[in-house]
Amino acid sequence: MSTALAPAPAQAQPHAVLTVSGLRAYYRTSLFGINREVRAVDDISLEVAANEIYGIAGESSSGKSTLIRTIAAATKPPLEVISGSVQFSFGDRDVNILRARPRELDAMRWRNLSYIMQGSMNVLNPVRRVQQTFVDFAFRHLGQTMPEFLRLVRDHLARLHLEPDVLEAFPHQLSGGMRQRVTIALATICRPEFIIADEPTTALDVVVQKGVLAMIHAVQRELGSSIIFVTHDMAVHANLTDRLGIMYAGRLVEEGRTFDIFGAPRHPYTAHLIASLPRLGDTAPKPALPGTPPNLAEPPAGCRFHPRCPLAHARCRREVPEMEWVAPGHRVACFAATPERAA
């Protein structure tokens, strides 16, 4: 049977599938009377429209994984959500996932919202055949009979250029790229409206990575889902994402259409990230940004980027810049980038 998928919904009026507002999530630890609070996600607001790939970029320890773990409501101690809301709207339902009851969460997860975990090479149980993993994770959510379900799985695997044989294999018998594709198949089998992907291609070489990215893109277009795609690899963002949010030290510093951001980055940090990409024929050495990301337990006052920022001035050390619109669909949190307002 060839599954004729419904055409992707037109992008006429993109309504926000995900609305995050004022989200703060801190790691709170208390050991031997010493309390530490690591502000990994601090006051983040963003929207993801239907049928859109939203990229989140930033260096390691900038809070990317924490942000999406919070968005998926997959937090466990010591990570705590301090304030803010994460609103999903699936079809006619609006759910604040941070306040949802466990029953609602279970009904929603995998069916509407799936998650490709970081290190997704290890998402497959090493002692279960791939088919059993599919049955364990997805069978309940689809409400079909077992033969129907297995046929669906085989069709879906074919879409990702996988032979049905992989269902009989153990994960260690598959190559890294195949395992990656199986994981993606697992996350998309229920045709969720929303997919959260945490560095799904990091462990792959560039050739396999390119194939996997193309596949993610194709599946996303076919299912019409929205994706939040996290990676520190700017080249991947340039190729895959529609819109891009740049995170630095737990805060969103710039957000806009990927094309605009790569064309004209407003935030000095974004500019550095993009300047670090190699270009054909460019033999000039790439200067590293001096300094290290701040300790999120004691972030610097004012703008968190000011100790490393070439454009920093007195105000940056005192006040925290808010996200300001600098162009339609383009926001940035930097006094230097919005001089007319800063003055």
Place this chain on the structure above:
Amino acid sequence: MWTVLRDLLRHNRQFAVGVVLLAVVIGFAALSLVSPYPPNDSFVVPPDVPPSLAYPMGTTSRGQDVFWLLTFSIRNTLLFGITVAVLSRLLALTIGLVAGYSGGLIDRALMSLNDTFIVIPLFPILVLFYFVMRDHMSWGLLALMMACLGWAYDARLIRSMAMSLRQREFTDTAIFSGMSMRQILIGEHLPYVLPIVFSTTMNNINWSIGLEVTLSVLGFTDINTPTIGVLIYWANQHTAMVAGIWWWILFPVLLVVITFVGLFLLAVSMNEHIDPRSRLGRIT
């Protein structure tokens, strides 16, 4: 399943030897079904006859045929070992997996219980148990008691595996996909710990048979149910070694040693097979 067994028999010498030894033992135990004498009748044959064609393993001073008596004894001993192993495995798996998965308070409560059982001195407890129960002592009660005492080490082992499994991405994904704790433990974690459990099951059978023999030889069990230990106990009561009735002791000891070796070889080779990674190593 059958092809797997056939391949194992053909290519794994440890497995083949183990299977042959256990088949001998089990076949021997099965002979108890066609025994011409009930196990507890005495003076049905002339006493103290050395091994001969008529009595292949000789006869005891109580006028029993060692061969037929041994078939009953080994059957009861095997059943005892298996019962203890199955019961204690259930306890160890449940407690180990739940403690490792849940963590926190549940883990601490279960593990303090577990540690209590680890430090309890087994042998005095079992002797004490015999003196408390006396005439009510039976095979089943002892098996239950030993199962309750024999799970603790393995529960700790399983817990340590479960703790590491808890941190794996596939567990996170399973939780995220909405599987309940019971489904995750049975579906995802149990297959992972099964090889090691299988191996420890064999060891546990060996341990319980050994302990049962020890207790029986000293007379701290129900001495009216024939087991290997009880057989040796009665041999000692009749000073068989002093009287030169060596066959009364030799054959039970030989049989129980064969059982031990067979179970051990089976444990080692099956473990190698159940673990899919080492199975792959063998293919390539």
